[in-house]
Amino acid sequence: MPVLAWIVAATLLGGVLSVFAAAVLALRAGPRQLPTLVSYAIGTLLGAAFLEILPHALELAPSAKHVSVTVLIGILLFFVLEKLVLWRHSHEGQREPHASRHGPNDHGRIAAMVIIGDTFHNCVDGVIIAGAFLVSTELGIITALAIITHEVPQEVGDFLVLLHSGYSKRQALGFNLIASGAMVVGGVGAYFALQTAHTLIPPLLGIAAASMLYISIADLIPMLRGRPGVMVTVKQVLLIAAGSGTIWLVGTLAAVIAGV
Numbered sequence: 001m002p003v004l005a006w007i008v009a010a011t012l013l014g015g016v017l018s019v020f021a022a023a024v025l026a027l028r029a030g031p032r033q034l035p036t037l038v039s040y041a042i043g044t045l046l047g048a049a050f051l052e053i054l055p056h057a058l059e060l061a062p063s064a065k066h067v068s069v070t071v072l073i074g075i076l077l078f079f080v081l082e083k084l085v086l087w088r089h090s091h092e093g094q095r096e097p098h099a100s101r102h103g104p105n106d107h108g109r110i111a112a113m114v115i116i117g118d119t120f121h122n123c124v125d126g127v128i129i130a131g132a133f134l135v136s137t138e139l140g141i142i143t144a145l146a147i148i149t150h151e152v153p154q155e156v157g158d159f160l161v162l163l164h165s166g167y168s169k170r171q172a173l174g175f176n177l178i179a180s181g182a183m184v185v186g187g188v189g190a191y192f193a194l195q196t197a198h199t200l201i202p203p204l205l206g207i208a209a210a211s212m213l214y215i216s217i218a219d220l221i222p223m224l225r226g227r228p229g230v231m232v233t234v235k236q237v238l239l240i241a242a243g244s245g246t247i248w249l250v251g252t253l254a255a256v257i258a259g260v
Helices: 003-060 064-083 089-098 104-135 137-164 169-195 198-224 230-258
Strands: none
Touching: 003 064, 003 104, 003 137, 003 169, 003 198, 003 230, 064 198, 104 137, 104 169, 104 198, 137 169, 137 198, 137 230, 169 198
16 A cells, blocks of 8 residues: 555544544543553553654664754653643643633633644644654554554543533534544645655654653653552553553564565
């Protein structure tokens, strides 16, 4: 299958799957399922970054130092974006249902922030997926899987914010689906841009690894630290390991399918 077809399929399917999975969880299970989803998502993000993306970036880059510098710049970039309330909008959503002090204007503002932030986030995810597929089908599949798994708990938070802000279930689903379309736009745009700029692929992979590391370590892991207890910790560790194991398994299967 052509690379562009893989990119379109992965971004379209990834966006739709993450939105509908999040809708089911948000409307039926609610925030009770978030710790489980977050633990598993952490594992997939760390697994994708360390087991697949960084090794490929090191193979393609002129030197290991180039990759290290790119990852460092990427982490700083995502810190700045988070400060500008473009990357961490879902966590505002998770706090919002319990924050009764906010008035109607705050609800509307936060809902708009969720929609705009999610659109930007999905566009960046599409660019990352495209860059991975341009390296290999195996890496593209793994990257798409990691992105989908971390999108689900984020989308659950988005749904809770929109519903709490007065949107109907149909409106919340519609806005999230529209925002997910930005993933396809980002993926297709990056495909044509990177066709003539292959030297940008190693830095892009470094940025992708930085995004996964930053989201998992700075945003998701702190969400789990507030739940003490030995059994809770064991469950979290097992779920993180399961997430990384899934990446390893998918990578192995994808390599066989791709004939690597």
